[in-house]
Amino acid sequence: MFGLGKLLSRLLSVFTEDIGIDLGTANTLVSIRGVGVVVFEPSIVAMHKETREILLDGDAIGNKAKEMEDRAPANISIIRPMKDGVIADFDITQAMLRYFIHKAQQKARARSRWLSFRPRVLIAVPTGITMVERRAVIDAAERAGAGDVFLIDEPMAAAIGAGLPTGRPLGSMIVDIGGGTTEVAVISLGDMAARTSIRVAGDEMDTAIITHVKRVHDLRIGYPTAEKLKKEIGSAEGLKEEKKMEIAGISVKTSLPERAMVSSEEIREALRPTVDEIIKAIKRTLEITRPELAADVLNNGIMLAGGGSLLRGLTSVITRETGIPCRLAEDPMTCVARGTFKVLEKLELYEQVLFTSEDLNG
Ligand SMILES: Nc1ncnc2c1ncn2[C@@H]1O[C@H](COP(=O)(O)OP(=O)(O)OP(=O)(O)O)[C@@H](O)[C@H]1O
Ligand SMILES: [Mg+2]
Structure with missing residues (x-):
């Protein structure tokens, strides 16, 4: 993809901090070379609906936004700037990246003196995304404060993280x-x-559960409840002991809050x-x-x-x-992040699997 010499000159400077990012639709994980995975937070942002200002002076991102998710007032939007693995909202993704990169640097700062102002960043991206979408990820990272940006295909990072x-x-x-x-x-x-x-993937499972509960139980539920059902009683095949879970939602008929009992069998079907x-x-x-x-x-x-x-x-x-x-x-949820970490540790071994903006232009 590009020459080793060029790569070495760009990558092997010992004084530069290298950061790996699994920029996921649901979760973002950040690892730092020599340290490990230091950030693991949901990819969500809480902002003011009209002004689009991020709450808490720009800090309502990740865990802090998650705390507000279920019960945010009407003038607040809780958004996921990544959708289907790609950037759905460029400005917010950039703000989120900046926040997570900064947070990772702060965590690493206690351990290392050698920190650069503009870190080199390796980001895992889905293989199905277009060149334009790849470009957008690089742009967002650069504007979020990254120096050189490298991309790696997500399954490659996952396979490396899984030790294949x-x-x-x-x-x-x-x-x-x-x-x-x-x-x-x-x-x-x-x-x-x-x-x-x-x-x-997982989001589609949640949507299927929302549709099922509405159709069978006449109840409207949100994504957090659907996800809870999936994690607590969801399955792909028969369980030794089938389970039940009580949920609350808004009745489609009366528009009032109501409860319903949902079984693992019906979730499996959904x-x-x-x-x-x-x-x-x-x-x-x-x-x-x-x-x-x-x-x-x-x-x-x-x-x-x-x-x-x-x-x-x-x-x-x-x-x-x-x-x-x-x-x-x-530890399946940290596989991609651990993969980016391993790549950062041994860049010379993995140069073949990395992309830069030059590869996209060429
Ligand atoms: N115990 C569980 N059972 C079923 N699904 C789960 C469980 N724990 C987490 N999930 C689901 O895993 C998904 C998130 O996984 P992950 O963090 O790997 O996604 P991501 O990397 O952010 O997304 P993508 O790679 O598509 O951009 C969510 O849909 C979540 O509901
Ligand atoms: Mg992922």
């Missing part, structure tokens, strides 16, 4: 199920031999189409994988990462429906 042998001549499959996107890739010799990216989409994406990727690499995947199995992979029973359903053993990465 990405550099070897061996096919490894990674499936990263996030909030906005599911990324499936077969990686060999530091490259993606086959990949599929669909804009269906989630089925999303789970099917994910399985289809895995099968499609296998179909376009060279036979030898597909045989490697059959031998070595499928690795799941991302928050959406935590849905109960998902690994067994994927194993059954593909005939390939599927397992969960260690």
Whole structure:
């Protein structure tokens, strides 16, 4: 992608601080070379509806915005500036990046004297995004205070974070199920031999639950309640002990608050189409994988990462429906961030998997 010499001159200065960012639809994680993952917060921002000013003097971002999410008054918007893995609101994404980069620097500052004013930043992005969208991520990071900006494909970072042998001549499959996107890739010799990216993941599961509860229980609920149902009683296959959960929402009929009891069986039914989409994406990727690499995947199995992979029973359903053993990465939600961290630690080893703005121009 670009020459080692150029890369070395840009990357191997010991006095520069390197920051890795998993800029997710649901969560943003920031790691610092030599330190580790120092920020893990929701990708949300609370702002004034009319003026678009970020609350708390610009600090109502991440955890602080999350605290306001469920019960914000009408004049406040709680927004997610990333949607389907890409920037939906440029200015707010930039403000959010600036806030998280600054926070990460403050946390690292206690440990290191060598901090640069404009850090070099490595950002993981979904493979399905366009050149224009990649450019927008780089611009947002530069305007948020980054020096040189490098991009890495999210599944590559996830695979590295999960400890898969990405550099070897061996096919490894990674499936990263996030909030906005599911990324499936077969990686060999530091490259993606086959990949599929669909804009269906955890958020889609929440939407399916909202639709189901409205249709069956005549109740309107918000995303936080839907997500709670998914995490607490959601599953991809039958549970040993089925569960129930009581929720409250607004009755479609009376417009008054009401309660309802929801079962794990019905949530499973509601989630089925999303789970099917994910399985289809895995099968499609296998179909376009060279036979030898597909045989490697059959031998070595499928690795799941991302928050959406935590849905109960998902690994067994994927194993059954593909005939390939599927397992969960260690700490799936931090896989991409740990991947960016590993790349920063050994840049010379990974230069092949990085993109810069020059690659996008060329
Ligand atoms: N225990 C759980 N069961 C099911 N889903 C979960 C669980 N924990 C988290 N999730 C879901 O994981 C998703 C967030 O995962 P993650 O942080 O990997 O996404 P992201 O990286 O921000 O998104 P993307 O990669 O699509 O931009 C959310 O939809 C969340 O509801
Ligand atoms: Mg992600």
